Amino acid sequence: MNSLVFPRRLAARARAVRAALSLAAATSALLPMLWFTAAHAASASSVPPGNSVVQRIQLTGAIRIAHRESSVPFSFVADGKPMGYAVDLCLRVAESLRTALKMPQLRVEYVPVSPASRIPAIVEGKADLECGSTTNNRERRELVAFTVPHFIAGSRMLVKTDSGLHKWNDLRGKTVVSTTGTTPLVQVRKMNESGALGWKIVEAKDHGEAFAMIESGRADAFVMDDVLLYGLRANAKTPAQFTVTGDLLTIEPYAIMLSKHDAEFKKLVDKAIVASIYDQETQKLYRKWFQSPIPPNGITLDIPMSYLLRDSFKFPSDKVSD
Numbered sequence: 001m002n003s004l005v006f007p008r009r010l011a012a013r014a015r016a017v018r019a020a021l022s023l024a025a026a027t028s029a030l031l032p033m034l035w036f037t038a039a040h041a042a043s044a045s046s047v048p049p050g051n052s053v054v055q056r057i058q059l060t061g062a063i064r065i066a067h068r069e070s071s072v073p074f075s076f077v078a079d080g081k082p083m084g085y086a087v088d089l090c091l092r093v094a095e096s097l098r099t100a101l102k103m104p105q106l107r108v109e110y111v112p113v114s115p116a117s118r119i120p121a122i123v124e125g126k127a128d129l130e131c132g133s134t135t136n137n138r139e140r141r142e143l144v145a146f147t148v149p150h151f152i153a154g155s156r157m158l159v160k161t162d163s164g165l166h167k168w169n170d171l172r173g174k175t176v177v178s179t180t181g182t183t184p185l186v187q188v189r190k191m192n193e194s195g196a197l198g199w200k201i202v203e204a205k206d207h208g209e210a211f212a213m214i215e216s217g218r219a220d221a222f223v224m225d226d227v228l229l230y231g232l233r234a235n236a237k238t239p240a241q242f243t244v245t246g247d248l249l250t251i252e253p254y255a256i257m258l259s260k261h262d263a264e265f266k267k268l269v270d271k272a273i274v275a276s277i278y279d280q281e282t283q284k285l286y287r288k289w290f291q292s293p294i295p296p297n298g299i300t301l302d303i304p305m306s307y308l309l310r311d312s313f314k315f316p317s318d319k320v321s322d
Contacts, residue, residue: 053128053258053265054101062107063097065090066118066127070208072231074151074254075132078295082110085289089150089273090131090256092281096272114206115181119143122257129269130257133228135183138322145260148273148316150282152308153225154248155184158214158233161243165221168197168246177202177210177219184223187249207232214242225252227290227303234299251308253320274316282313 057063067082068075074086091108098106111127118134121127122144133153136146157176159165165174168191176192178185180203192199202219204210211232213219222229226244233242258269276282283305288294290303 053125053262054268056125057097057106057128058101058103061103061105062109063094063129064109064111064127065094066111066113066121066130066132068118068132068206069112069114070206070211070232071133071228072235073289073294073301074228074231077112082112083295084131085285086131086133086150086254086256088285088289089276089282090129092276093129093256093269093272096275097268100268100271115179116205118181118257122259125259128258128265133225133254134257135225135252136255136318136320137183140257141260143260144257145266146255146257146318146320147266147269148277148318149253149255149309149312149320150273151227151254152306152312153227153252153254155187155223155250155252156226156229156244156248157221157223157246158211158229158242158244159221160214161241163220166245171197171199171221173198174220175200175202175218176221176223177204177213178223179204179207179210182224183250183252184225188223191249211236223249227301230301230303234301235297239299253312255318255320270318277313277316 065082065087067077067084067087070076071084071086073084075082075084077083094106094108098104111121113121113127113130113132118130118132119140122130130144133151134140134146136149140146157165157168157171165171176188176199178188178201185201185203188199188201191197192201202213204213207224207228210219210222210224214222215236226248229244233239233244236242256269256273258266260266273282286305290301290305293300
């Protein structure tokens with residue numbers, strides 16, 4: 001081989017290698033840009049419209065209020081209509097939004113929920129406000145937000161008056177029912193973990209079903225927030241047949257539930273609730289639902305406002321202790 005040809009071939013190959021390396025470098029630099037552009041486009045197309053609750057309300061002209069079926073007197077259905085203390089508070093919020101958003105024709109749409117479906121209804125955007133008897137606690141705040149508490153309850157048990165059951169130890173070996181998705185159910189499971197009490201724990205889909213189990217004798221005690229038990233007892237055919245008893249297991253601050261991803265909406269709701277407290281509207285609603293005859297049977301619960309709730313109304317805040 002000619003001695004001059006070989007160096008020329010080496011030089012040509014070197015140039016080719018350098019060109020290939022240069023192309024590879026350019027391509028590798030371009031690929032992340034192409035990937036980012038494609039990923040960003042895919043992400044943008046997959047973001048659901050109306051993430052902002054306020055924007056969705058403005059777009060649709062409606063606010064969706066989630067309500068319960070049998071959480072007397074907070075949120076229940078009577079004569080086919082949602083009503084109750086918490087429902088009235090949410091209607092106050094809706095009225096405030098009509099002014100704040102300059103939407104005098106803002107509609108209210110009702111969304112029925114159960115204890116099990118109430119949190120998903122807010123998380124999945126099926127409802128804007130959950131107006132019931134929901135406790136603000138740390139576990140739930142991982143998923144949703146709460147406004148200022150409107151009631152402070154404590155969990156106890158409802159039994160038949162002639163059952164001879166008065167204390168938690170009296171329930172040894174008995175059947176205890178509570179409602180799916182509630183903090184009292186979590187508490188009774190913890191109490192029963194050691195096996196010393198020997199409870200048979202049953203879950204009911206809602207408060208009405210749990211109360212029916214006590215009526216029929218399928219359960220011995222219904223553990224739930226005391227105010228809800230008083231409401232169910234008051235609306236029973238024969239209230240005297242049932243007793244609410246037992247020491248308090250927990251303290252339950254009830255509050256309206258809403259999305260934790262819309263600070264603007266929460267600010268509007270908080271402002272409306274605080275204004276209702278300072279204007280004494282919330283206190284009037286309390287007297288309406290806890291100290292006056294209520295539907296469907298015209299029963300008066302006659303539950304005075306607790307000192308805990310009175311004190312909380314002096315300095316309204318969405319901060320609660322867990």
